[in-house]
Amino acid sequence: MASAPRLEIRDLWFDYEADTPVLRGVSLTIEPGEFVAVIGQNGSGKTTLVKHFNGLLRPHRGQVLLDNEDILHHSVGALARRVGYVFQNPDHQIFGATTHEEIAFGPVNFDLPEDEVEARTVDALESFRLTEYADVQPAMLGFGLRRKVSIAAVYAMQTPILILDEPTTGLDWKSTSELMQLIGELNRQGRTIILITHDMRVVAEYVPRCMVIRKGEVLIHDSTREVFRQAELLESTHIQVPQISQLGRRMVTLGLQDGILTVPEFCDAYNDLMSGT
Amino acid sequence: MPVVVDLYLHRQSWFHRADPRVKLLFVAASLVLLLVFKNIFIMLAALILLHLLHLSAHMPGEKFLFIWRTLLPVGIVMTVLWTLFYPTGNPILEFWVIKITPYAMVEGAVLGLRIMAMAFVVFAWLYSTDQPSLVRSLVKLKVPYEWGLVLALALRYIPTFQGMYEIISDAQQARGLDYSDATGYKRVRAMMPIFIAMIISSLRASDQLAKSLESRAFGAHGIRRTYIHDIHYRAADYFYTIILLLVVAVAIYMRIAYNFGIHPIRLL
Amino acid sequence: MLRGVDFAVEEGEFVSIMGPTGVGKTTLCLGLNGIVPQSTGGMIKGDVTVNGLNTKRTLVPELARYVGLVFQEPETQLFNMTVEAEVAFGLESLGFPPKEMGERVEWALSVVGMDGYQKRSPFSLSGGQKQRIAIASILAMMPKILVLDEPTASLDPLGKTEVFSVVRELRRQRGMTIIMVSFESERIAEFSDRVVVLREGQVEMQGTPDRVFAQVELMDEIGLAVPQVSELAYTMNRRYHTTYVFTQLEEAYQKLTNNSGRPWRRDSG
Numbered sequence: 001m002a003s004a005p006r007l008e009i010r011d012l013w014f015d016y017e018a019d020t021p022v023l024r025g026v027s028l029t030i031e032p033g034e035f036v037a038v039i040g041q042n043g044s045g046k047t048t049l050v051k052h053f054n055g056l057l058r059p060h061r062g063q064v065l066l067d068n069e070d071i072l073h074h075s076v077g078a079l080a081r082r083v084g085y086v087f088q089n090p091d092h093q094i095f096g097a098t099t100h101e102e103i104a105f106g107p108v109n110f111d112l113p114e115d116e117v118e119a120r121t122v123d124a125l126e127s128f129r130l131t132e133y134a135d136v137q138p139a140m141l142g143f144g145l146r147r148k149v150s151i152a153a154v155y156a157m158q159t160p161i162l163i164l165d166e167p168t169t170g171l172d173w174k175s176t177s178e179l180m181q182l183i184g185e186l187n188r189q190g191r192t193i194i195l196i197t198h199d200m201r202v203v204a205e206y207v208p209r210c211m212v213i214r215k216g217e218v219l220i221h222d223s224t225r226e227v228f229r230q231a232e233l234l235e236s237t238h239i240q241v242p243q244i245s246q247l248g249r250r251m252v253t254l255g256l257q258d259g260i261l262t263v264p265e266f267c268d269a270y271n272d273l274m275s276g277t
Numbered sequence: 278m279p280v281v282v283d284l285y286l287h288r289q290s291w292f293h294r295a296d297p298r299v300k301l302l303f304v305a306a307s308l309v310l311l312l313v314f315k316n317i318f319i320m321l322a323a324l325i326l327l328h329l330l331h332l333s334a335h336m337p338g339e340k341f342l343f344i345w346r347t348l349l350p351v352g353i354v355m356t357v358l359w360t361l362f363y364p365t366g367n368p369i370l371e372f373w374v375i376k377i378t379p380y381a382m383v384e385g386a387v388l389g390l391r392i393m394a395m396a397f398v399v400f401a402w403l404y405s406t407d408q409p410s411l412v413r414s415l416v417k418l419k420v421p422y423e424w425g426l427v428l429a430l431a432l433r434y435i436p437t438f439q440g441m442y443e444i445i446s447d448a449q450q451a452r453g454l455d456y457s458d459a460t461g462y463k464r465v466r467a468m469m470p471i472f473i474a475m476i477i478s479s480l481r482a483s484d485q486l487a488k489s490l491e492s493r494a495f496g497a498h499g500i501r502r503t504y505i506h507d508i509h510y511r512a513a514d515y516f517y518t519i520i521l522l523l524v525v526a527v528a529i530y531m532r533i534a535y536n537f538g539i540h541p542i543r544l545l
Numbered sequence: 546m547l548r549g550v551d552f553a554v555e556e557g558e559f560v561s562i563m564g565p566t567g568v569g570k571t572t573l574c575l576g577l578n579g580i581v582p583q584s585t586g587g588m589i590k591g592d593v594t595v596n597g598l599n600t601k602r603t604l605v606p607e608l609a610r611y612v613g614l615v616f617q618e619p620e621t622q623l624f625n626m627t628v629e630a631e632v633a634f635g636l637e638s639l640g641f642p643p644k645e646m647g648e649r650v651e652w653a654l655s656v657v658g659m660d661g662y663q664k665r666s667p668f669s670l671s672g673g674q675k676q677r678i679a680i681a682s683i684l685a686m687m688p689k690i691l692v693l694d695e696p697t698a699s700l701d702p703l704g705k706t707e708v709f710s711v712v713r714e715l716r717r718q719r720g721m722t723i724i725m726v727s728f729e730s731e732r733i734a735e736f737s738d739r740v741v742v743l744r745e746g747q748v749e750m751q752g753t754p755d756r757v758f759a760q761v762e763l764m765d766e767i768g769l770a771v772p773q774v775s776e777l778a779y780t781m782n783r784r785y786h787t788t789y790v791f792t793q794l795e796e797a798y799q800k801l802t803n804n805s806g807r808p809w810r811r812d813s814g
Contacts, residue, residue: 077455095473109453174768493635497606
């Protein structure tokens with residue numbers, strides 16, 4: 001897979017209706033291979049912003065650039081080769097008679113040769129452990145499986161940039177972990193991953209970088225640990241860090257290391273504190 | 278943000294306050310009268326009266342313009358077509374097979390004005406009646422409650438389905454679906470992934486909705502449904518009803534007994 | 546799907562139900578107000594008895610007087626033009642007089658913190674507000690048992706907070722038996738008298754949050770998350786041979802700092 005392109009947003013303005021700008025002069029850069037979570041309340045503009053990355057929305061002012069090239073005149077279908085987008089509700093994508101057909105849809109749209117389409121479909125089925133459901137109608141599967149199918153279908157498109165909109169909502173923790181590990185693996189292969197999510201525990205444990213959106217502006221775009229340290233900033237947008245981070249924060253005044261993200265980290269930090277290191 | 282398919286505009290006016298059944302009667306009566314008469318002066322009078330009605334019901338100017346803009350072309354086309362295809366009487370202009378007669382022109386104008394008047398009647402009703410009252414009036418006139426609910430649900434979910442279409446269309450395009458080059462039948466075929474996903478999603482949504490209705494005791498046997506806001510006939514509503522019925526009765530009598538309003542130009 | 550689920554809920558109890566995706570939690574909820582099996586088909590072996598009524602023999606609209614069910618998705622639960630009509634819908638179906646309906650609507654809206662919203666259109670509301678209206682529309686019927694099926698799954702953090710504060714208020718008032726299906730173990734620890742854990746169609750374990758969330762390994766095997774502080778207690782006990790038990794943040798903080806605001810020695814509990 002070729003190296004992922006650099007995604008740059010320059011002074012982006014967008015509104016749905018005349019006087020209420022949803023995005024106000026947003027500028028940011030997502031480096032090739034970055035794995036970043038986009039967090040913010042509903043209505044903050046985070047989905048609006050992310051929909052500009054693959055051309056679903058076009059800026060009223062400002063530019064969206066992939067490797068320094070403005071994507072304005074590329075169609076959504078053309079951009080789909082470089083930027084994959086998994087929508088929040090798998091039922092908004094699923095239509096196939098079989099899971100196999102569903103997953104092959106993307107590669108087929110790219111006019112790839114038959115054996116390439118087949119290879120990618122089989123790879124996706126195996127990577128997401130869906131092989132046993134290949135001939136089943138995906139709409140009839142349970143929710144967790146439908147979720148996996150929708151992600152596998154975009155994975156088969158093998159796009160260097162992958163956007164996932166709340167992929168873990170409604171899943172139990174085990175399924176969430178499995179999915180996030182898979183996504184992490186995709187990132188290790190060099191893909192840029194942009195993850196919209198409300199689940200702060202997922203962010204703490206699996207996503208190295210974080211972007212907070214509030215009222216159409218990017219408040220911060222930094223490493224997850226650094227973002228989690230910014231207590232007032234997060235509070236101002238009603239975002240709560242995971243319980244263990246909250247506990248850690250409360251003990252900072254007692255000397256505990258700041259920016260705890262996970263339970264093992266807390267244990268180590270607490271141990272250090274107790275043994276006076 | 279989804280906008281509801283609802284023409285209702287909230288205003289304080291006698292017409293707004295009238296019972297929705299009165300307004301239904303008004304629509305029925307007006308349509309009957311407009312169809313029964315074919316005289317140009319009657320049509321013009323009707324239009325003027327309807328404008329006065331809209332004014333007294335505080336309809337905003339932009340709604341007027343909207344109706345005129347939409348229907349004037351229709352009215353004009355009707356007038357022209359009628360004139361061309363049903364010439365009667367002495368022509369004032371002739372070329373080839375085409376004869377333009379004043380009689381036909383007036384007849385055509387009657388048709389055009391009639392369409393416009395009908396539109397104003399229906400809009401007056403829809404602008405001044407909110408959806409729950411409208412459904413309630415139908416139910417009180419013995420339409421089964423379930424039908425009224427189905428109507429209300431259908432109207433309420435139109436914007437939801439619109440929104441669903443847009444999202445699904447985006448989602449499939451983001452998977453490389455490109456139907457911009459296809460036309461006609463090919464285009465419909467190319468859009469199948471969108472339609473199928475919509476159907477499946479809609480089925481799920483309606484299943485959910487049914488469960489929600491049941492969880493709120495919908496369909497309870499042996500219980501007469503009550504309404505938190507019911508509609509009641511007031512003295513004024515009886516008054517309007519009587520007037521409407523009288524007008525229709527008199528008009529029809531005049532039409533039958535004296536041939537009033539049959540001729541496009543002469544009243545009697 | 547469900548294979549021998551067996552448990553009882555006392556009046557006034559708050560019971561939370563957890564289980565992996567697809568185990569049948571929603572089916573169980575629908576079984577509580579009769580929609581399963583009456584509307585969905587399928588068969589129930591054994592009985593579900595709610596408030597003395599058998600859910601196979603009592604019709605769904607009748608059961609709806611006693612069991613209120615709130616679903617996950619506000620969008621397909623709200624279908625009226627005004628908040629007032631929405632909250633009153635169940636009462637209309639049950640034939641209540643208009644005056645009493647007005648009073649109950651007012652009461653229900655105040656419980657969910659949305660006083661004065663009667664004339665508003667549900668379309669203009671946020672996700673959290675919509676879900677609160679959905680709850681209000683069930684509360685207005687004053688059921689003895691309130692069942693919440695993943696009530697915050699589709700909501701953003703602000704919406705979740707809003708809905709959980711309604712749940713907190715309801716629990717405080719202690720007027721209703723509440724059964725809540727959720728993955729939010731930290732909230733479950735806060736509200737529940739008892740937690741029931743389902744696995745492969747059966748009850749795997751049940752007990753107080755303290756007991757259930759201490760079983761960190763088992764929960765992990767089933768695929769469920771315990772509150773992070775419970776996981777912390779477990780990890781610390783294993784590493785440092787402490788005997789901590791906590792399921793809530795405040796409790797954890799107090800015990801780790803032993804009420805004096807200073808961290809205590811690691812080998813005391």
